Amino acid sequence: MFGDYSIGDLGAIFAMQGFAGLILFSVYVLMALGLAIIFGQMGVINMAHGEFMILGAYVTWMTSSFFQSHLPSLFSGYFFVAMILAFIASGALGMLVEWALIRHLYKRPLDTLLATWGLSLILQQAYRSVFGAREVGVELPQWMMGSKQVTDTIEVPINGIFVMCLTLAITVVVAWIMYKSRWGKQVRAVVQNRVMAGAVGINTEKVDRYTFGLGCGIAGIAGSAFTMIGSTGPTSGQLYIVDTFLVVVFGGAASLFGTIASAFTISQAQSTMEFFMSGSMAKVLTLLTIVAILMIRPQGLFALKVRK
Amino acid sequence: MINSRFFNRSELIGFLSLLLLLAVILPFFLDTFRLNLVAKYLTYAFVALGLVMCWGYGGILSLGQGVFFGLGGYCMAMFLKLEASSVANTKIQSTPGIPDFMDWNQITALPMFWKPFHSLPLTIIAILLVPTLLAFIIGAAMFKRRVGGVYFAIITQAIAAIATILIIGQQGYTGGINGMTDLRTLNGWDIRTDHAKVILYFFEVFVLFACIITAQFIRLTKLGRILVAMREQEDRVRFSGYSVANFKIFAFCAAAMFASIGGAMFTLQIGFMSPSFVGIVPSIEMVIYTAVGGRMSIFGAVYGTLLVNYAKTMLSESFPELWLFGLGGLFIAVVLFFPSGLSGIWRDHVARHIDRLIAMRSEKSKRAWAIKSAADGAPAE
Numbered sequence: 001m002f003g004d005y006s007i008g009d010l011g012a013i014f015a016m017q018g019f020a021g022l023i024l025f026s027v028y029v030l031m032a033l034g035l036a037i038i039f040g041q042m043g044v045i046n047m048a049h050g051e052f053m054i055l056g057a058y059v060t061w062m063t064s065s066f067f068q069s070h071l072p073s074l075f076s077g078y079f080f081v082a083m084i085l086a087f088i089a090s091g092a093l094g095m096l097v098e099w100a101l102i103r104h105l106y107k108r109p110l111d112t113l114l115a116t117w118g119l120s121l122i123l124q125q126a127y128r129s130v131f132g133a134r135e136v137g138v139e140l141p142q143w144m145m146g147s148k149q150v151t152d153t154i155e156v157p158i159n160g161i162f163v164m165c166l167t168l169a170i171t172v173v174v175a176w177i178m179y180k181s182r183w184g185k186q187v188r189a190v191v192q193n194r195v196m197a198g199a200v201g202i203n204t205e206k207v208d209r210y211t212f213g214l215g216c217g218i219a220g221i222a223g224s225a226f227t228m229i230g231s232t233g234p235t236s237g238q239l240y241i242v243d244t245f246l247v248v249v250f251g252g253a254a255s256l257f258g259t260i261a262s263a264f265t266i267s268q269a270q271s272t273m274e275f276f277m278s279g280s281m282a283k284v285l286t287l288l289t290i291v292a293i294l295m296i297r298p299q300g301l302f303a304l305k306v307r308k
Numbered sequence: 309m310i311n312s313r314f315f316n317r318s319e320l321i322g323f324l325s326l327l328l329l330l331a332v333i334l335p336f337f338l339d340t341f342r343l344n345l346v347a348k349y350l351t352y353a354f355v356a357l358g359l360v361m362c363w364g365y366g367g368i369l370s371l372g373q374g375v376f377f378g379l380g381g382y383c384m385a386m387f388l389k390l391e392a393s394s395v396a397n398t399k400i401q402s403t404p405g406i407p408d409f410m411d412w413n414q415i416t417a418l419p420m421f422w423k424p425f426h427s428l429p430l431t432i433i434a435i436l437l438v439p440t441l442l443a444f445i446i447g448a449a450m451f452k453r454r455v456g457g458v459y460f461a462i463i464t465q466a467i468a469a470i471a472t473i474l475i476i477g478q479q480g481y482t483g484g485i486n487g488m489t490d491l492r493t494l495n496g497w498d499i500r501t502d503h504a505k506v507i508l509y510f511f512e513v514f515v516l517f518a519c520i521i522t523a524q525f526i527r528l529t530k531l532g533r534i535l536v537a538m539r540e541q542e543d544r545v546r547f548s549g550y551s552v553a554n555f556k557i558f559a560f561c562a563a564a565m566f567a568s569i570g571g572a573m574f575t576l577q578i579g580f581m582s583p584s585f586v587g588i589v590p591s592i593e594m595v596i597y598t599a600v601g602g603r604m605s606i607f608g609a610v611y612g613t614l615l616v617n618y619a620k621t622m623l624s625e626s627f628p629e630l631w632l633f634g635l636g637g638l639f640i641a642v643v644l645f646f647p648s649g650l651s652g653i654w655r656d657h658v659a660r661h662i663d664r665l666i667a668m669r670s671e672k673s674k675r676a677w678a679i680k681s682a683a684d685g686a687p688a689e
Contacts, residue, residue, distance in 0.1 A: 045458055104644060109458050110369045111643045117592055118639025125632035242469045242588060245462050280477030287470045291463055295449035298459060
């Protein structure tokens with residue numbers, strides 16, 4: 001397996017695959033952050049999470065087309081506008097869904113799974129009807145194209161670096177919101193004891209709605225970032241949903257740090273193995289390993305110790 | 309046991325009317341093409357039946373039933389494929405006597421795990437045991453560690469994803485994304501003729517009713533009662549000294565076996581098997597059949613499967629883009645408004661009136677008896 005490569009080659013391969021893994025890691029983290037908030041904090045299984053992400057991707061695509069045709073001078077900065085719009089669109093849809101659907105099902109977690117799966121089917125078909133079945137890709141602004149030469153054999157694409165910086169920034173913001181802000185404190189209080197939180201004057205329904213909206217909004221940003229590295233189709237979201245759920249469960253639900261650690265492990269394992277065997281076998285091996293570990297340690301890597 | 313009889317009155321009515329529908333009315337009124345469609349739907353009814361046991365009674369939602377359906381289907385397909393690729397049939401290949409897709413993928417000898425599928429009895433044993441064994445391993449690993457509910461659902465879904473990727477990736481051994489096609493005969497009997505399809509349909513209905521009776525039997529025994537008790541209050545059952553994990557493993561294994569039988573039937577009826585019946589999407593659709601029929605009702609599962617699939621065929625024939633909206637809406641509507649599905653609607657709105665009719669009649673005869681006994685001087689109750 002390693003025999004054909006010299007030490008230097010191997011180093012370069014690992015570095016390049018490691019970097020490819022880091023991009024995958026960024027997508028996982030962005031998707032899993034939203035999911036971890038919704039699943040970990042609220043116990044709701046949102047199978048439509050991938051579709052919220054794709055909504056963000058479509059919003060980004062529309063913004064880029066708009067800038068291209070109407071404001072070509074500002075095109076290099078369209079992404080930041082698109083990201084905010086994606087957050088608002090996905091977040092608003094998320095709050096609507098929470099109000100119409102999820103809030104009736106808090107006591108039946110398995111049923112939220114079925115209902116949101118139904119929602120994801122509806123959204124997929126809606127995207128297909130509105131945007132067409134073909135995948136769309138955005139045009140990258142000039143400064144994001146090309147790649148940076150680190151050594152003779154290692155080069156890293158600039159859009160990848162950008163996506164990673166974005167992931168880092170969003171993770172910091174989310175961590176700040178959840179652990180430092182007053183609102184985050186309310187969310188955690190509602191999670192730990194809904195009745196008591198209500199008794200001390202927290203509007204639990206409102207907290208639920210905004211939490212769900214925030215989770216979906218982050219998925220929208222993930223979709224925005226997703227357009228930088230791949231093209232968008234109506235069913236692109238579904239490809240990631242199982243992986244992302246595994247990331248959240250593997251990391252230990254309700255632990256943001258665990259989510260990030262597990263996203264890192266999974267994406268690195270997958271992209272390193274991908275170089276040495278076929279992509280499908282790498283995926284099978286990764287998933288099997290996660291499932292096996294979860295069978296041995298069902299609470300995930302970093303579990304909060306709570307009384308059940 | 310609450311009922312001393314195997315079926316109470318309304319269950320008996322349900323059983324007989326389903327039997328009448330499947331064995332008499334449908335074969336009589338439908339042409340062979342439509343009957344074959346019904347046969348295809350009914351293969352999913354096996355899965356739905358299994359889900360009633362493990363999800364409705366046991367409270368374990370598995371999103372990986374497609375894996376067991378596929379395992380059964382693939383076992384059957386391997387047998388049929390080997391029979392179809394006899395040396396005489398495949399003499400143009402570079403290695404005659406192996407399935408065509410192996411030849412295309414430069415495999416020159418039959419892999420070890422294909423060898424048992426030369427024999428029909430071994431194939432039938434494999435259909436019954438392989439998925440059950442897999443379910444046992446998964447169940448034992450998970451339930452012994454008290455993993456349940458949501459986590460179990462997600463992990464079974466991941467297993468469904470793994471199975472699809474594996475089947476598609478290992479093209480030389482499984483036929484890849486196209487699956488196993490061009491299946492012809494079962495022990496020399498051509499399964500593709502109209503006549504054979506009708507016979508297979510009746511065979512399938514027979515097996516389905518055997519499974520229904522098995523499920524009803526399990527439901528009425530103490531085991532079925534414990535399953536329900538476990539769903540309602542798992543800890544109490546555990547404190548009463550029962551091993552909760554073992555009961556869950558049993559329910560999951562039984563559901564896997566039913567699904568596998570359905571898969572084998574599917575291969576026989578349709579004449580091919582492919583990974584598109586294994587993955588996440590078909591697995592979760594199978595759950596919705598059960599939910600629509602009523603997750604607690606054995607007969608409801610069969611009706612739900614028939615109805616959803618019929619709607620799917622109708623809608624996707626005439627309005628292909630509407631079908632996903634319909635299916636998605638169905639998921640949401642069933643969960644929000646009809647958590648106990650068709651059988652719940654039946655129980656609340658139809659069966660009540662039937663019961664009242666029956667009660668009125670018996671009331672009348674009771675009153676007549678009371679008047680008569682009062683006239684005889686005996687104390688009336």
